[in-house]
Amino acid sequence: MNIKQKEIVSKSILTPGRGLLEGYSHSLNPYAGCAFACSYCYVRQLPVGLFREEEWGSWIDIKTNAAELLNKELLKARKKGPVTIFMSSATDPYQPIEAKMKLTRRLLEIMLENQPDFLFVQTRSPLVKRDIDLFQQFGDRVRVSMTIETDKEEVRKAFSPSAPPIQARMKTLRELTEEGIQTQATIAPLLPCSKEFPVKLRDIASRITLDDYWMGDGSGGKRTGKLGIKKIYEEMGLEKWYNPAAHKVVLKMFKKEMGEAEIRISQKGFDPY
Numbered sequence: 637m638n639i640k641q642k643e644i645v646s647k648s649i650l651t652p653g654r655g656l657l658e659g660y661s662h663s664l665n666p667y668a669g670c671a672f673a674c675s676y677c678y679v680r681q682l683p684v685g686l687f688r689e690e691e692w693g694s695w696i697d698i699k700t701n702a703a704e705l706l707n708k709e710l711l712k713a714r715k716k717g718p719v720t721i722f723m724s725s726a727t728d729p730y731q732p733i734e735a736k737m738k739l740t741r742r743l744l745e746i747m748l749e750n751q752p753d754f755l756f757v758q759t760r761s762p763l764v765k766r767d768i769d770l771f772q773q774f775g776d777r778v779r780v781s782m783t784i785e786t787d788k789e790e791v792r793k794a795f796s797p798s799a800p801p802i803q804a805r806m807k808t809l810r811e812l813t814e815e816g817i818q819t820q821a822t823i824a825p826l827l828p829c830s831k832e833f834p835v836k837l838r839d840i841a842s843r844i845t846l847d848d849y850w851m852g853d854g855s856g857g858k859r860t861g862k863l864g865i866k867k868i869y870e871e872m873g874l875e876k877w878y879n880p881a882a883h884k885v886v887l888k889m890f891k892k893e894m895g896e897a898e899i900r901i902s903q904k905g906f907d908p909y
């Protein structure tokens with residue numbers, strides 16, 4: 637897909653945490669729009685996705701003044717109390733354009749100068765390993781979460797053909813963990829997977845989080861219903877997986893392999909710390 641890129645000047649960069657992110661003081665999105673264009677992306681149903689005339693995944697706004705704003709807003713926020721940041725809630729901070737723009741990296745450098753109490757980094761991109769040197773300087777104030785919704789590449793291709801391959805994500809997550817960074821393998825939203833999935837994730841992340849549309853889309857599955865992705869399940873003959881009970885079966889598999897201690901469910905897996 638041809639992606640339209642636009643440089644914009646934002647009014648603010650730190651957004652107060654609310655809804656599923658109410659445990660955070662702020663969320664931080666270096667970009668608006670997302671080239672990964674996942675079919676199940678709940679942002680498609682938010683105003684930023686709904687009221688733009690272009691298709692989700694076909695445009696990216698680059699917040700050129702993000703670093704300057706963050707510098708100012710971090711100082712202000714710290715005066716008011718603990719600062720806990722979720723990056724990012726409505727875009728992927730390591731989507732392909734970041735390789736060239738290095739905007740997310742600049743934001744990390746600013747946060748190192750004036751450290752938040754906690755930073756949660758959410759991505760599905762192997763590009764995140766470029767910034768290992770910076771994450772190491774945050775110590776236990778950062779957790780890097782890698783989305784791995786399935787271990788089946790054909791399923792990934794059906795639901796998010798523009799997102800990075802599963803194997804590359806697993807490899808990156810292992811590297812981050814081996815470099816001493818707190819990590820998380822985030823199975824969200826859970827997609828059809830194999831029985832070997834727990835073994836594949838067992839040793840590559842500090843912990844696992846499991847979530848699905850019904851627990852995690854902020855509307856009990858209604859937003860996801862409007863996206864029409866049930867059709868993808870049907871086309872693949874996998875409709876039994878489009879079910880709020882499916883996560884229980886997968887959870888049982890993971891508990892058997894890993895015990896309860898390292899597994900979190902839905903919102904708890906995205907809480908600070």
Ligand code: SF4
Nearest residue numbers: 670672673674677727
């Ligand atoms: S990577 Fe995240 S923000 Fe981007 S399209 Fe996929 S779900 Fe949406």
